[in-house]
Amino acid sequence: MNIPSKLIEDAVTEISRLPGIGKKTALRLALHLLKQNEVHTEALTLALTRMREEIQYCKTCHNISDAEQCSICASAKRDKTLICVVEDIRDVLAIENTNQFQGTYHVLGGVISPIQGIGPEELTIESLLERVKIAKEDEPVQEVILALSATMEGDTTSFYLAKKLKEKGIKISTIARGIPVGGELEYTDEVTLGRSIMTRINYSSD
Amino acid sequence: MNIPSKLIEDAVTEISRLPGIGKKTALRLALHLLKQNEVHTEALTLALTRMREEIQYCKTCHNISDAEQCSICASAKRDKTLICVVEDIRDVLAIENTNQFQGTYHVLGGVISPIQGIGPEELTIESLLERVKIAKEDEPVQEVILALSATMEGDTTSFYLAKKLKEKGIKISTIARGIPVGGELEYTDEVTLGRSIMTRINYSSD
Numbered sequence: 001m002n003i004p005s006k007l008i009e010d011a012v013t014e015i016s017r018l019p020g021i022g023k024k025t026a027l028r029l030a031l032h033l034l035k036q037n038e039v040h041t042e043a044l045t046l047a048l049t050r051m052r053e054e055i056q057y058c059k060t061c062h063n064i065s066d067a068e069q070c071s072i073c074a075s076a077k078r079d080k081t082l083i084c085v086v087e088d089i090r091d092v093l094a095i096e097n098t099n100q101f102q103g104t105y106h107v108l109g110g111v112i113s114p115i116q117g118i119g120p121e122e123l124t125i126e127s128l129l130e131r132v133k134i135a136k137e138d139e140p141v142q143e144v145i146l147a148l149s150a151t152m153e154g155d156t157t158s159f160y161l162a163k164k165l166k167e168k169g170i171k172i173s174t175i176a177r178g179i180p181v182g183g184e185l186e187y188t189d190e191v192t193l194g195r196s197i198m199t200r201i202n203y204s205s206d
Numbered sequence: 207m208n209i210p211s212k213l214i215e216d217a218v219t220e221i222s223r224l225p226g227i228g229k230k231t232a233l234r235l236a237l238h239l240l241k242q243n244e245v246h247t248e249a250l251t252l253a254l255t256r257m258r259e260e261i262q263y264c265k266t267c268h269n270i271s272d273a274e275q276c277s278i279c280a281s282a283k284r285d286k287t288l289i290c291v292v293e294d295i296r297d298v299l300a301i302e303n304t305n306q307f308q309g310t311y312h313v314l315g316g317v318i319s320p321i322q323g324i325g326p327e328e329l330t331i332e333s334l335l336e337r338v339k340i341a342k343e344d345e346p347v348q349e350v351i352l353a354l355s356a357t358m359e360g361d362t363t364s365f366y367l368a369k370k371l372k373e374k375g376i377k378i379s380t381i382a383r384g385i386p387v388g389g390e391l392e393y394t395d396e397v398t399l400g401r402s403i404m405t406r407i408n409y410s411s412d
Contacts, residue, residue, distance in 0.1 A: 027296070044223070
């Protein structure tokens, strides 16, 4: 593509660095901004700059936040004795959207992945162990729920965390793997189906 | 979606104003920028701001340009007696990519559309007529090619332009409508197929 303007070419190059946006889409977006009033571009760049410069991470759970402590950690309604460990911020949003969880979170910032060079020290694991230790004095953590991806890396991280947390004598659980609600048995893969049978829920004990 | 940060929410709102980008994609892009080094966001916002503030439009053909005259109008290699009228800048890029056209362009900035409230005076039609008139003195325009969309609005605009330009005594042509190269007859719609027969090209006269 031979763009007759260096200015647009630069903008297209920068926009197409974003995930899932190619050169053609980037050009469409750039030309859209050119067609619109200048205030739209100003509002966009200001919002991006402010977000990048002023964003903070909660010092307790590492969730995104506008203050030192995120709204979830700061809320008196949330159960501080229950911590749900997730990979990243989007997982927090996903679980929050279910309206099923009243505890707090801990954002790891990724999972252990030797291939990508991510070891335990790159994640916020130390901070989680510290958090559990400090909480012991006034509001002890009762349970840590591991809500990581059902991938090899996710499972590895779960095992690592479980080992570390067991030393502290806390209940550790993991979210259920099984057939999605509305899913049909015959279209579920063998591994998922196998796991869902092994980890079956006992109705009669309720 | 309940985003726990006003800063991210603002960024998501602004990003999702772009065409074809919804709230979910906008959030993905915002979180991507947060994960990356700050310099990436800075480069993006700078490129957008510079593009919007410094962009110029060629005073001859209204194409995007970094100077008063675009590189096509300024080039000595391009045939100034041949003007191709297009709707917008993307059409210029599309035709340039074919490497088949050595004339110059004229960017209308849209097509006549009473429904959207776009009349001839909203477009650069007056500037085109003026351009033809001025050119008459040293390098007279020989032919104007109308390369507008094959829609009702495009056709209306073509008719309007043809009428205005006929008064000036210039050859007027329009790009061929027909079956795309590689297209099959049986899957072509009736209107296109009908037109391609009516406007058939005479091989024997070559």
